[in-house]
């Protein structure tokens with residue numbers, strides 16, 4: 001039966017202190033305090049009539065390439081304009097301290113941003129790809145692009161078309177994110193599964209637990225009775241399988257957990 005609390009309890013502090021191999025699954029919520037909207041929040045500007053789920057699909061891109069392309073380039077501008085928050089920093093700090101004593105903290109993220117890395121952490125896998133790299137829809141050749149110049153805090157008034165592929169000349173570019181109904185990168189998913197199977201503590205931070213198959217990863221911990229701790233201001237689809245659910249913002253609670261682990 002999950003134990004919910006708004007602060008770190010003694011038994012969570014004990015788990016954190018004794019953990020040697022930690023696996024952390026993060027979602028959009030860990031970047032919320034940096035100012036990056038979560039996936040379930042309403043869209044604005046050109047995209048206000050759409051949900052993120054409608055836009056993050058091959059069909060949406062084929063149907064209106066400029067609308068979807070601009071959404072990603074604008075989101076990339078926003079991510080570039082914000083900073084990692086104390087939640088990202090806490091995981092980076094904890095990872096370094098565990099590695100210093102031959103332990104490990106594996107970060108598996110659903111996020112397409114680079115805020116974990118910019119906080120100094122190493123990420124084991126980006127299950128849903130990266131917004132920063134691009135490829136041709138036809139020949140799949142990677143393409144180098146200059147950073148987008150949008151104002152990340154002000155949705156653009158009109159959209160721009162995805163550039164043509166310079167290699168094959170007939171495809172257009174797309175971001176290297178995983179769209180709905182697309183397969184996840186196999187290596188990232190396998191590495192994530194292995195890390196969770198060998199962990200002695202699993203954290204689930206800032207995810208609604210709706211999107212599959214990422215949301216099934218914590219079940220690998222439950223099967224082995226590995227302690228499961230959730231950090232989220234709201235209950236989620238995964239709260240019921242947690243041992244502990246810390247009901248608050250990750251920026252505060254992760255910092256408290258890392259403090260307790262010293």
Ligand code: BV8
Pocket residue numbers: 026027028029030032033038039040041053056110111112128177178179180181182183184205206207208209210211212213231232233234236248249250251
């Ligand atoms: C797949 C990249 C196999 C793009 C994303 C029918 C047909 C086909 C597939 C399906 C189907 N029905 C279901 C599926 C499977 C589908 C799925 O799960 N759908 C859901 C909607 C039910 N999954 C897929 O399609 C996956 N592929 O299954 O392939 C296949 C192949 C062919 C046919 C069938 C199957 C691909 C899924 C990947 C999609 N791409 N992102 C982009 O970013 O634009 S997913 C996207 O949504 C994000 O990456 C993220 O992972 C996800 C949103 O989840 P969260 O991260 O949890 O974010 P969310 O906003 O939901 O929640 C934020 C949380 O933060 C909240 O709980 C909130 O309380 C909390 N929070 C807020 N503030 C804070 C906080 N927490 C802590 N601190 C705070 N301060």
Ligand code: ZN
Pocket residue numbers: 136137138139140141165166167168169170171
């Ligand atoms: Zn091409």
